[in-house]
Amino acid sequence: MSHLMSNYLPLDVTFTSGKGCWLTDNKDQQYLDCLSGVGVVNLGHCHPTITKAIAEQASTLLHTSNWYHIENQEILAERLCSAANMDKVFFGNSGAEANEAAIKIARLHGKSKGIENPIILTAKQSFHGRTMATLSATGNSKVQAGFAPLVSEFIHVDFNDIDAIKAFDENINVAAVMLEPIQGESGVIIPADDYLNVVQSICNNNDWLLILDEVQTGIGRTGKLFAHQYNNITPDVMTLAKGLGNGVPIGACLTKGVASELLVPGTHGSTFGGNPLVTKVALCILDVFDNDNILENVNSQSTYIHSQLSVALKDHSAVKEIRIKGLMIAIELNVDCSTLLQKALDDQILINIIGNTIRMLPPLIINKEEVDIMLEKIIKLINNAST
Numbered sequence: 001m002s003h004l005m006s007n008y009l010p011l012d013v014t015f016t017s018g019k020g021c022w023l024t025d026n027k028d029q030q031y032l033d034c035l036s037g038v039g040v041v042n043l044g045h046c047h048p049t050i051t052k053a054i055a056e057q058a059s060t061l062l063h064t065s066n067w068y069h070i071e072n073q074e075i076l077a078e079r080l081c082s083a084a085n086m087d088k089v090f091f092g093n094s095g096a097e098a099n100e101a102a103i104k105i106a107r108l109h110g111k112s113k114g115i116e117n118p119i120i121l122t123a124k125q126s127f128h129g130r131t132m133a134t135l136s137a138t139g140n141s142k143v144q145a146g147f148a149p150l151v152s153e154f155i156h157v158d159f160n161d162i163d164a165i166k167a168f169d170e171n172i173n174v175a176a177v178m179l180e181p182i183q184g185e186s187g188v189i190i191p192a193d194d195y196l197n198v199v200q201s202i203c204n205n206n207d208w209l210l211i212l213d214e215v216q217t218g219i220g221r222t223g224k225l226f227a228h229q230y231n232n233i234t235p236d237v238m239t240l241a242k243g244l245g246n247g248v249p250i251g252a253c254l255t256k257g258v259a260s261e262l263l264v265p266g267t268h269g270s271t272f273g274g275n276p277l278v279t280k281v282a283l284c285i286l287d288v289f290d291n292d293n294i295l296e297n298v299n300s301q302s303t304y305i306h307s308q309l310s311v312a313l314k315d316h317s318a319v320k321e322i323r324i325k326g327l328m329i330a331i332e333l334n335v336d337c338s339t340l341l342q343k344a345l346d347d348q349i350l351i352n353i354i355g356n357t358i359r360m361l362p363p364l365i366i367n368k369e370e371v372d373i374m375l376e377k378i379i380k381l382i383n384n385a386s387t
Protein backbone atom coordinates (compact mmCIF):
# COMPACT_ATOMS: atom_id res chain seq x y z
CA MET A 1 0.00 0.00 0.00
CA SER A 2 1.29 3.45 -0.87
CA HIS A 3 1.55 5.95 1.96
CA LEU A 4 1.19 8.83 -0.46
CA MET A 5 -2.09 10.73 -0.40
CA SER A 6 -4.36 10.00 -3.33
CA ASN A 7 -4.46 13.48 -4.87
CA TYR A 8 -2.42 12.34 -7.89
CA LEU A 9 -3.11 9.45 -10.23
CA PRO A 10 0.34 8.70 -11.66
CA LEU A 11 0.84 6.69 -14.82
CA ASP A 12 2.59 3.39 -14.36
CA VAL A 13 6.13 4.49 -15.07
CA THR A 14 9.10 5.52 -12.90
CA PHE A 15 11.84 7.65 -14.38
CA THR A 16 15.31 7.28 -13.00
CA SER A 17 17.35 9.68 -15.11
CA GLY A 18 17.07 12.34 -17.76
CA LYS A 19 19.23 14.07 -20.33
CA GLY A 20 18.08 16.87 -22.61
CA CYS A 21 14.66 15.97 -24.02
CA TRP A 22 14.92 12.33 -22.96
CA LEU A 23 13.91 10.42 -19.83
CA THR A 24 14.96 6.87 -18.95
CA ASP A 25 12.75 4.62 -16.82
CA ASN A 26 13.70 1.90 -14.35
CA LYS A 27 13.44 -0.69 -17.15
CA ASP A 28 15.96 1.25 -19.21
CA GLN A 29 13.35 2.43 -21.73
CA GLN A 30 13.82 5.89 -23.25
CA TYR A 31 10.97 8.39 -23.58
CA LEU A 32 10.81 11.67 -25.51
CA ASP A 33 9.65 14.24 -22.98
CA CYS A 34 7.27 16.58 -24.78
CA LEU A 35 5.85 17.96 -21.55
CA SER A 36 8.97 19.12 -19.67
CA GLY A 37 7.44 18.30 -16.27
CA VAL A 38 4.54 20.54 -17.27
CA GLY A 39 6.51 23.42 -18.70
CA VAL A 40 9.27 23.34 -16.09
CA VAL A 41 12.40 21.68 -17.45
CA ASN A 42 12.58 24.10 -20.35
CA LEU A 43 16.34 23.80 -20.83
CA GLY A 44 16.08 20.02 -20.74
CA HIS A 45 16.92 17.48 -18.08
CA CYS A 46 20.25 17.79 -16.27
CA HIS A 47 21.52 20.70 -18.36
CA PRO A 48 25.29 20.57 -17.68
CA THR A 49 25.63 24.32 -16.93
CA ILE A 50 22.75 24.18 -14.45
CA THR A 51 24.00 20.98 -12.86
CA LYS A 52 27.40 22.62 -12.37
CA ALA A 53 25.83 25.75 -10.86
CA ILE A 54 23.77 23.63 -8.44
CA ALA A 55 26.83 21.65 -7.34
CA GLU A 56 28.92 24.80 -6.87
CA GLN A 57 26.23 26.64 -4.93
CA ALA A 58 25.45 23.57 -2.82
CA SER A 59 29.07 23.40 -1.74
CA THR A 60 29.12 27.16 -0.99
CA LEU A 61 25.83 28.16 0.66
CA LEU A 62 22.30 26.73 0.40
CA HIS A 63 20.19 28.80 2.71
CA THR A 64 20.34 31.68 5.13
CA SER A 65 17.02 33.45 5.61
CA ASN A 66 15.43 36.54 4.20
CA TRP A 67 16.41 38.23 7.46
CA TYR A 68 19.79 38.79 5.80
CA HIS A 69 20.79 40.08 2.38
CA ILE A 70 21.03 37.33 -0.27
CA GLU A 71 23.33 38.45 -3.04
CA ASN A 72 22.11 36.03 -5.72
CA GLN A 73 18.54 37.13 -5.03
CA GLU A 74 19.41 40.79 -5.45
CA ILE A 75 21.26 40.15 -8.72
CA LEU A 76 18.41 37.98 -10.03
CA ALA A 77 15.83 40.64 -9.12
CA GLU A 78 17.86 43.19 -11.06
CA ARG A 79 18.21 40.90 -14.10
CA LEU A 80 14.49 40.06 -14.15
CA CYS A 81 13.42 43.67 -13.70
CA SER A 82 15.71 44.81 -16.45
CA ALA A 83 14.45 42.07 -18.82
CA ALA A 84 10.80 42.85 -18.04
CA ASN A 85 11.07 46.63 -17.60
CA MET A 86 9.71 46.25 -14.07
CA ASP A 87 10.82 47.58 -10.67
CA LYS A 88 10.66 45.07 -7.81
CA VAL A 89 10.48 41.34 -7.14
CA PHE A 90 9.24 39.08 -4.34
CA PHE A 91 10.50 35.48 -4.46
CA GLY A 92 8.46 32.47 -3.36
CA ASN A 93 8.72 28.77 -4.18
CA SER A 94 5.98 28.08 -6.72
CA GLY A 95 3.53 29.55 -9.16
CA ALA A 96 0.73 29.52 -6.61
CA GLU A 97 2.87 31.42 -4.13
CA ALA A 98 3.83 33.99 -6.74
CA ASN A 99 0.12 34.46 -7.47
CA GLU A 100 -0.71 34.67 -3.75
CA ALA A 101 1.70 37.59 -3.54
CA ALA A 102 0.03 39.19 -6.58
CA ILE A 103 -3.43 38.75 -5.04
CA LYS A 104 -2.28 40.29 -1.74
CA ILE A 105 -0.81 43.22 -3.68
CA ALA A 106 -4.13 43.68 -5.52
CA ARG A 107 -6.00 43.69 -2.20
CA LEU A 108 -3.60 46.29 -0.79
CA HIS A 109 -4.05 48.39 -3.92
CA GLY A 110 -7.81 48.27 -3.41
CA LYS A 111 -7.52 49.13 0.29
CA SER A 112 -5.23 52.05 -0.55
CA LYS A 113 -8.10 53.44 -2.64
CA GLY A 114 -10.58 52.95 0.21
CA ILE A 115 -12.28 49.84 -1.21
CA GLU A 116 -13.49 47.66 1.64
CA ASN A 117 -13.87 44.41 -0.34
CA PRO A 118 -11.67 44.76 -3.44
CA ILE A 119 -12.78 42.74 -6.46
CA ILE A 120 -10.29 40.98 -8.74
CA LEU A 121 -11.55 40.08 -12.22
CA THR A 122 -10.14 36.79 -13.50
CA ALA A 123 -11.01 34.64 -16.50
CA LYS A 124 -13.18 31.60 -16.95
CA GLN A 125 -11.12 28.48 -17.75
CA SER A 126 -8.07 30.09 -16.12
CA PHE A 127 -5.65 28.31 -13.81
CA HIS A 128 -3.73 30.12 -11.10
CA GLY A 129 -2.85 27.41 -8.56
CA ARG A 130 -4.13 25.19 -5.76
CA THR A 131 -3.86 27.32 -2.61
CA MET A 132 -7.16 28.68 -1.30
CA ALA A 133 -6.77 32.13 -2.85
CA THR A 134 -5.37 30.90 -6.15
CA LEU A 135 -7.97 28.16 -6.58
CA SER A 136 -10.60 30.81 -5.90
CA ALA A 137 -9.02 32.94 -8.62
CA THR A 138 -9.01 29.93 -10.94
CA GLY A 139 -11.94 29.85 -13.34
CA ASN A 140 -12.62 26.13 -13.15
CA SER A 141 -15.28 24.63 -10.90
CA LYS A 142 -13.51 21.23 -10.88
CA VAL A 143 -10.48 22.80 -9.16
CA GLN A 144 -12.77 24.48 -6.61
CA ALA A 145 -15.11 21.55 -5.94
CA GLY A 146 -15.34 20.65 -2.27
CA PHE A 147 -13.34 23.61 -0.99
CA ALA A 148 -16.05 26.17 -0.26
CA PRO A 149 -16.09 28.67 1.30
CA LEU A 150 -13.80 30.11 -1.33
CA VAL A 151 -11.79 33.29 -0.94
CA SER A 152 -14.29 35.92 -2.02
CA GLU A 153 -14.37 38.79 -4.48
CA PHE A 154 -13.02 37.02 -7.55
CA ILE A 155 -15.36 37.53 -10.49
CA HIS A 156 -14.77 35.27 -13.49
CA VAL A 157 -15.32 36.81 -16.90
CA ASP A 158 -15.07 35.27 -20.37
CA PHE A 159 -11.49 35.14 -21.63
CA ASN A 160 -10.70 37.06 -24.79
CA ASP A 161 -13.88 39.09 -24.40
CA ILE A 162 -13.25 42.80 -24.01
CA ASP A 163 -16.90 43.61 -23.40
CA ALA A 164 -16.93 41.26 -20.40
CA ILE A 165 -14.25 43.44 -18.78
CA LYS A 166 -15.69 46.71 -20.06
CA ALA A 167 -18.90 45.82 -18.25
CA PHE A 168 -17.04 46.70 -15.03
CA ASP A 169 -15.87 50.11 -16.32
CA GLU A 170 -16.15 52.68 -13.55
CA ASN A 171 -17.02 49.99 -10.97
CA ILE A 172 -15.29 51.52 -7.95
CA ASN A 173 -14.89 48.16 -6.17
CA VAL A 174 -12.59 46.57 -8.74
CA ALA A 175 -8.88 46.62 -7.83
CA ALA A 176 -7.29 44.43 -10.49
CA VAL A 177 -7.61 42.16 -13.52
CA MET A 178 -5.64 38.91 -13.39
CA LEU A 179 -5.08 36.92 -16.60
CA GLU A 180 -2.82 34.37 -18.25
CA PRO A 181 -1.56 35.82 -21.56
CA ILE A 182 -2.31 32.38 -23.03
CA GLN A 183 -4.37 29.95 -20.99
CA GLY A 184 -2.20 26.89 -20.55
CA GLU A 185 -4.02 24.38 -18.37
CA SER A 186 -7.25 24.76 -20.31
CA GLY A 187 -5.51 23.72 -23.52
CA VAL A 188 -3.42 26.58 -24.96
CA ILE A 189 -6.16 29.16 -25.52
CA ILE A 190 -4.64 32.07 -27.44
CA PRO A 191 -6.54 35.39 -27.30
CA ALA A 192 -6.77 38.03 -30.06
CA ASP A 193 -3.45 39.75 -30.78
CA ASP A 194 -4.53 43.03 -29.17
CA TYR A 195 -6.54 41.57 -26.26
CA LEU A 196 -3.96 42.41 -23.58
CA ASN A 197 -3.41 45.90 -25.01
CA VAL A 198 -7.09 46.73 -24.74
CA VAL A 199 -7.35 45.19 -21.27
CA GLN A 200 -4.37 47.26 -20.18
CA SER A 201 -5.93 50.49 -21.39
CA ILE A 202 -9.17 49.67 -19.53
CA CYS A 203 -7.09 48.98 -16.39
CA ASN A 204 -5.22 52.27 -16.81
CA ASN A 205 -8.43 54.26 -17.25
CA ASN A 206 -9.87 52.76 -14.06
CA ASP A 207 -6.71 52.64 -11.93
CA TRP A 208 -6.94 48.83 -11.78
CA LEU A 209 -3.77 46.73 -11.62
CA LEU A 210 -3.12 44.46 -14.59
CA ILE A 211 -1.72 41.20 -13.20
CA LEU A 212 -0.33 38.77 -15.75
CA ASP A 213 0.21 35.18 -14.65
CA GLU A 214 3.20 34.12 -16.76
CA VAL A 215 3.91 31.06 -14.64
CA GLN A 216 3.51 28.86 -17.72
CA THR A 217 4.04 31.32 -20.58
CA GLY A 218 7.09 33.06 -19.08
CA ILE A 219 10.81 32.39 -19.53
CA GLY A 220 10.75 31.76 -23.24
CA ARG A 221 7.93 29.27 -23.61
CA THR A 222 6.07 31.34 -26.23
CA GLY A 223 9.12 32.53 -28.18
CA LYS A 224 9.65 35.79 -26.23
CA LEU A 225 11.09 35.88 -22.73
CA PHE A 226 7.62 36.95 -21.51
CA ALA A 227 4.47 36.37 -23.58
CA HIS A 228 3.14 39.89 -23.00
CA GLN A 229 6.16 41.26 -24.87
CA TYR A 230 4.27 40.37 -28.07
CA ASN A 231 1.94 43.23 -27.07
CA ASN A 232 4.67 45.74 -26.19
CA ILE A 233 3.06 46.37 -22.84
CA THR A 234 4.32 46.25 -19.25
CA PRO A 235 1.87 44.88 -16.68
CA ASP A 236 1.66 46.24 -13.13
CA VAL A 237 2.30 42.77 -11.75
CA MET A 238 3.71 39.63 -13.39
CA THR A 239 4.18 36.21 -11.86
CA LEU A 240 6.72 33.58 -12.87
CA ALA A 241 7.69 30.07 -11.71
CA LYS A 242 8.09 26.81 -13.69
CA GLY A 243 10.83 27.60 -16.27
CA LEU A 244 12.52 30.10 -13.95
CA GLY A 245 13.94 27.16 -11.98
CA ASN A 246 14.20 24.35 -14.56
CA GLY A 247 13.23 21.97 -11.74
CA VAL A 248 14.34 23.76 -8.58
CA PRO A 249 11.39 25.36 -6.76
CA ILE A 250 11.18 29.10 -7.35
CA GLY A 251 8.38 31.58 -7.96
CA ALA A 252 8.59 35.31 -8.53
CA CYS A 253 6.14 38.18 -8.36
CA LEU A 254 7.37 41.25 -10.23
CA THR A 255 5.82 44.69 -9.87
CA LYS A 256 5.94 48.05 -11.60
CA GLY A 257 5.13 51.54 -10.31
CA VAL A 258 2.51 51.86 -7.55
CA ALA A 259 2.25 48.09 -7.21
CA SER A 260 5.88 48.08 -6.01
CA GLU A 261 5.19 50.15 -2.92
CA LEU A 262 2.43 48.07 -1.34
CA LEU A 263 4.28 45.25 0.42
CA VAL A 264 6.11 46.73 3.40
CA PRO A 265 8.07 44.96 6.16
CA GLY A 266 5.97 42.36 7.92
CA THR A 267 3.23 42.08 5.26
CA HIS A 268 4.54 39.07 3.34
CA GLY A 269 7.32 36.49 3.39
CA SER A 270 8.58 32.98 2.75
CA THR A 271 11.16 30.91 4.61
CA PHE A 272 12.73 29.33 1.53
CA GLY A 273 11.74 31.95 -1.06
CA GLY A 274 14.64 33.07 -3.22
CA ASN A 275 17.33 31.26 -1.29
CA PRO A 276 20.94 31.29 -2.55
CA LEU A 277 20.57 27.95 -4.38
CA VAL A 278 17.41 28.59 -6.38
CA THR A 279 18.35 32.13 -7.29
CA LYS A 280 21.76 30.92 -8.48
CA VAL A 281 19.99 28.42 -10.74
CA ALA A 282 17.64 31.08 -12.13
CA LEU A 283 20.60 33.35 -12.87
CA CYS A 284 22.31 30.49 -14.65
CA ILE A 285 19.13 29.89 -16.71
CA LEU A 286 19.07 33.52 -17.85
CA ASP A 287 22.74 33.16 -18.86
CA VAL A 288 21.92 30.08 -20.94
CA PHE A 289 19.12 32.01 -22.67
CA ASP A 290 21.59 34.77 -23.54
CA ASN A 291 24.47 32.51 -24.57
CA ASP A 292 22.69 29.70 -26.41
CA ASN A 293 20.07 31.63 -28.45
CA ILE A 294 17.25 29.68 -26.84
CA LEU A 295 14.52 32.02 -28.12
CA GLU A 296 15.75 31.62 -31.70
CA ASN A 297 15.44 27.87 -31.34
CA VAL A 298 11.92 28.17 -29.90
CA ASN A 299 10.82 30.32 -32.82
CA SER A 300 12.41 28.27 -35.57
CA GLN A 301 11.17 24.93 -34.19
CA SER A 302 7.74 26.47 -33.65
CA THR A 303 7.48 27.61 -37.27
CA TYR A 304 8.64 24.19 -38.48
CA ILE A 305 6.21 22.30 -36.20
CA HIS A 306 3.33 24.53 -37.26
CA SER A 307 3.98 24.02 -40.96
CA GLN A 308 4.51 20.27 -40.61
CA LEU A 309 1.35 19.81 -38.53
CA SER A 310 -0.69 21.99 -40.86
CA VAL A 311 0.31 19.90 -43.87
CA ALA A 312 0.05 16.50 -42.17
CA LEU A 313 -3.28 17.20 -40.46
CA LYS A 314 -4.91 19.31 -43.17
CA ASP A 315 -8.46 18.09 -43.70
CA HIS A 316 -7.87 15.31 -41.13
CA SER A 317 -11.31 14.18 -40.00
CA ALA A 318 -10.24 13.90 -36.33
CA VAL A 319 -8.65 17.35 -36.05
CA LYS A 320 -10.65 20.38 -35.00
CA GLU A 321 -7.91 22.97 -34.44
CA ILE A 322 -4.15 23.39 -34.09
CA ARG A 323 -3.04 26.10 -31.65
CA ILE A 324 0.62 27.00 -31.29
CA LYS A 325 2.61 29.88 -29.86
CA GLY A 326 6.31 29.25 -29.50
CA LEU A 327 6.55 25.79 -27.99
CA MET A 328 3.08 25.81 -26.40
CA ILE A 329 1.32 23.39 -28.71
CA ALA A 330 -2.25 22.11 -28.71
CA ILE A 331 -4.11 19.94 -31.16
CA GLU A 332 -7.82 19.81 -30.45
CA LEU A 333 -9.53 16.69 -31.76
CA ASN A 334 -13.17 15.92 -32.31
CA VAL A 335 -12.85 12.30 -31.23
CA ASP A 336 -12.60 10.70 -27.79
CA CYS A 337 -9.10 11.15 -26.36
CA SER A 338 -9.42 9.16 -23.15
CA THR A 339 -7.03 6.39 -24.24
CA LEU A 340 -4.42 8.64 -25.86
CA LEU A 341 -2.29 9.34 -22.80
CA GLN A 342 -1.59 5.64 -22.25
CA LYS A 343 -1.12 5.04 -26.00
CA ALA A 344 1.44 7.85 -26.11
CA LEU A 345 3.24 6.43 -23.08
CA ASP A 346 3.29 2.98 -24.71
CA ASP A 347 4.92 4.68 -27.70
CA GLN A 348 7.46 6.32 -25.37
CA ILE A 349 6.43 9.93 -25.72
CA LEU A 350 5.18 12.13 -22.86
CA ILE A 351 2.29 14.47 -23.64
CA ASN A 352 -0.76 15.80 -21.84
CA ILE A 353 -4.45 15.39 -22.64
CA ILE A 354 -6.99 18.03 -21.60
CA GLY A 355 -10.49 16.91 -22.58
CA ASN A 356 -10.23 16.44 -26.34
CA THR A 357 -6.99 18.38 -26.66
CA ILE A 358 -3.43 17.07 -26.94
CA ARG A 359 -1.03 19.53 -25.30
CA MET A 360 2.72 19.52 -25.74
CA LEU A 361 5.30 21.69 -23.99
CA PRO A 362 8.60 20.22 -25.19
CA PRO A 363 11.91 21.51 -23.79
CA LEU A 364 12.92 24.75 -25.49
CA ILE A 365 16.22 23.15 -26.51
CA ILE A 366 14.53 20.49 -28.65
CA ASN A 367 16.34 19.99 -31.98
CA LYS A 368 14.94 19.23 -35.42
CA GLU A 369 15.69 15.52 -35.21
CA GLU A 370 13.75 15.30 -31.94
CA VAL A 371 10.94 17.44 -33.35
CA ASP A 372 10.65 15.00 -36.25
CA ILE A 373 10.33 12.09 -33.82
CA MET A 374 7.70 14.04 -31.86
CA LEU A 375 5.72 14.82 -35.02
CA GLU A 376 5.84 11.26 -36.29
CA LYS A 377 4.59 9.88 -32.97
CA ILE A 378 1.85 12.51 -32.60
CA ILE A 379 0.53 12.06 -36.12
CA LYS A 380 0.50 8.29 -35.57
CA LEU A 381 -1.39 8.84 -32.29
CA ILE A 382 -3.99 11.05 -33.98
CA ASN A 383 -4.43 8.53 -36.80
CA ASN A 384 -4.97 5.79 -34.18
CA ALA A 385 -7.41 7.98 -32.26
CA SER A 386 -9.65 8.36 -35.24
CA THR A 387 -9.86 4.66 -36.06
Ligand code: PLP
Residues within 6 Å of the ligand: 038, 094, 095, 096, 097, 099, 127, 128, 129, 130, 180, 184, 185, 213, 214, 215, 216, 217, 241, 242
Ligand atom coordinates in the same frame (compact mmCIF):
# COMPACT_ATOMS: atom_id res chain seq x y z
N1 PLP B 1 -0.40 29.65 -12.93
C1 PLP B 1 -0.35 29.00 -14.09
C2 PLP B 1 -0.67 29.73 -15.37
C3 PLP B 1 -0.02 27.64 -14.13
O1 PLP B 1 0.01 26.99 -15.31
C4 PLP B 1 0.27 26.98 -12.91
C5 PLP B 1 0.59 25.55 -12.92
O2 PLP B 1 0.33 24.82 -13.83
C6 PLP B 1 0.21 27.71 -11.73
C7 PLP B 1 -0.12 29.05 -11.77
C8 PLP B 1 0.50 27.05 -10.41
O3 PLP B 1 1.85 26.83 -10.27
P1 PLP B 1 2.40 25.85 -9.13
O4 PLP B 1 1.91 24.48 -9.45
O5 PLP B 1 3.89 25.99 -9.23
O6 PLP B 1 1.88 26.35 -7.84
